[in-house]
Amino acid sequence: xxxxxxxxxxxxxxxxxxxxxxxxxxxxxxxxxxxxxxxxxxxxxxxxxxxxxxxxxxxxxxxxxxxxxxxxxxxxxxxxxxxxxxxxxxxxxxxxxxxxxxxxxxxxxxxxxxxxxxxxxxxxxxxxxxxxxxxxxxxxxxxxxxxxxxxxxxxxxxxxxxxxxxxxxxxxxxxxxxxxxxxxxxxxxxxxxxxxxxxxxxxxxxxxxxxxxxxxxxxxxxxxxxxxxxxxxxxxxxxxxxxxxxxxxxxxxxx
Amino acid sequence: xxxxxxxxxxxxxxxxxxxxxxxxxxxxxxxxxxxxxxxxxxxxxxxxxxxxxxxxxxxxxxxxxxxxxxxxxxxxxxxxxxxxxxxxxxxxxxxxxxxxxxxxxxxxxxxxxxxxxxxxxxxxxxxxxxxxxxxxxxxxxxxxxxxxxxxxxxxxxxxxxxxxxxxxxxxxxxxxxxxxxxxxxxxxxxxxxxxxxxxxxxxxxxxxxxxxxxxxxxxxxxxxxxxxxxxxxxxxxxxxxxxxxxxxxxxxxxxxxxxxxxxxxxxxxxxxxxxxxxxxxxxxxxxxxxx
Numbered sequence: 001x002x003x004x005x006x007x008x009x010x011x012x013x014x015x016x017x018x019x020x021x022x023x024x025x026x027x028x029x030x031x032x033x034x035x036x037x038x039x040x041x042x043x044x045x046x047x048x049x050x051x052x053x054x055x056x057x058x059x060x061x062x063x064x065x066x067x068x069x070x071x072x073x074x075x076x077x078x079x080x081x082x083x084x085x086x087x088x089x090x091x092x093x094x095x096x097x098x099x100x101x102x103x104x105x106x107x108x109x110x111x112x113x114x115x116x117x118x119x120x121x122x123x124x125x126x127x128x129x130x131x132x133x134x135x136x137x138x139x140x141x142x143x144x145x146x147x148x149x150x151x152x153x154x155x156x157x158x159x160x161x162x163x164x165x166x167x168x169x170x171x172x173x174x175x176x177x178x179x180x181x182x183x184x185x186x187x188x189x190x191x192x193x194x195x196x197x198x199x200x201x202x203x204x205x206x207x208x209x210x211x212x213x214x215x216x217x218x219x220x221x222x223x224x225x226x227x228x229x230x231x232x233x234x235x236x237x238x239x240x241x242x243x244x245x246x247x248x249x250x251x252x253x254x255x
Numbered sequence: 256x257x258x259x260x261x262x263x264x265x266x267x268x269x270x271x272x273x274x275x276x277x278x279x280x281x282x283x284x285x286x287x288x289x290x291x292x293x294x295x296x297x298x299x300x301x302x303x304x305x306x307x308x309x310x311x312x313x314x315x316x317x318x319x320x321x322x323x324x325x326x327x328x329x330x331x332x333x334x335x336x337x338x339x340x341x342x343x344x345x346x347x348x349x350x351x352x353x354x355x356x357x358x359x360x361x362x363x364x365x366x367x368x369x370x371x372x373x374x375x376x377x378x379x380x381x382x383x384x385x386x387x388x389x390x391x392x393x394x395x396x397x398x399x400x401x402x403x404x405x406x407x408x409x410x411x412x413x414x415x416x417x418x419x420x421x422x423x424x425x426x427x428x429x430x431x432x433x434x435x436x437x438x439x440x441x442x443x444x445x446x447x448x449x450x451x452x453x454x455x456x457x458x459x460x461x462x463x464x465x466x467x468x469x470x471x472x473x474x475x476x477x478x479x480x481x482x483x484x485x486x487x488x489x490x491x492x493x494x495x496x497x498x499x500x501x502x503x504x505x506x507x508x509x510x511x512x513x514x515x516x517x518x519x520x521x522x523x524x525x526x527x528x529x530x531x532x533x534x535x536x537x538x539x540x541x542x543x544x545x546x
Binding site for chain 2: 010
């Protein structure tokens, strides 16, 4: 596991920056909830005559948190997963260290395995730290929340990140240079595909083509069950990304 | 068992040429210089031998291992130094050397320290602070510290100062004397002539010759130089004629007695007859292939 250790060591600065940034954003979201709650109460009074049910919009902490979490952490962590995944294998070639690495007695499949572990560990660290920060902030403001739902929310978005990470990781085995543009473009594109899919009933089928289709925090908090077909497609694409790397990288020409 | 054996080894990059039908055989214990002009296919051959490239056709066996099947076992017994070494820039020299040993599951601390001392390498510095020559030294330590059975080196002395070049060849000579096989590519023909026991010549992707240095020298040709020539020359068996004012030089491949008889009929001031320089022999290979 020497390559894994080295990879984690060399990428720790990027992980620290992303974790700190996303933790800060989520901490702010939680810490400002009491102010938001007051504003919502005032708005509720104003809209009472118009029969708008504010409860259904930002009714409680979990609904508020799920909405913010989906928008900010959902996209941010996905971008991190895409950047990390797309660079994972190709960075050895773009920085021209692949020749040094692959002329040591380490099989290409082993390289893929250790790089894959590095990706999964990075995503896990990011999610665990953000979860701990969120929990700390929740206790600090005395928010009432269901721990189980909170955990499900994080697991759902972890699955989303893993899928994006796996798809970009697979693509990384085909690239010789960084490909950050491809990774970012792919994740942002899938994010907007989900927005388009939500616009009308005619475009709703598009949710099957984006992992943001099954990773819907607001729906989860509202008690809606995750659609199995969408999740299954996501699991298939995750496995497909990893499989592509295992099949392609051992046969790749290293120039 | 051969140290290196290739049969019909071919690599094509689409329509572009890599190497074509290379049949190479290197015995264990050989010190072989792999020479050829730029773009001849030296680095492509080396990358195929290391399993970095997949062959289009043919087969390569290194230390008895099929390169495409047993590359991990094979690489555990190889020390490789690339021509342009790229290492993890943010790491310290000592960490790169340790990482290389770790990947081999070996503790090479003592040998690494000995090599660093001989090569005057500061192990506390970061890789991206090093000059090309010093980065090359780090690569050398990584390639040498585990004392492999086969050394594959791509232009190993480029970027090194003359003292370090001498030290490098000294180390390689020691390793060769201990029984290791050395396979190195070089543009410095004089280095190959001086240090190698065998040479292989590649040009335009094809292996032109592979023989002992001794054999390459026995071309039977003599280098003849006449100064102050005052009459026309009309000899047989001469080639590579060069004229510079009244000085004429050429290679003579024939009976020396016949040459001396023919020279008696010529008018000139001075004469030199010497064995052909090995460097000239190699250059002739390059030129013939170009023609």
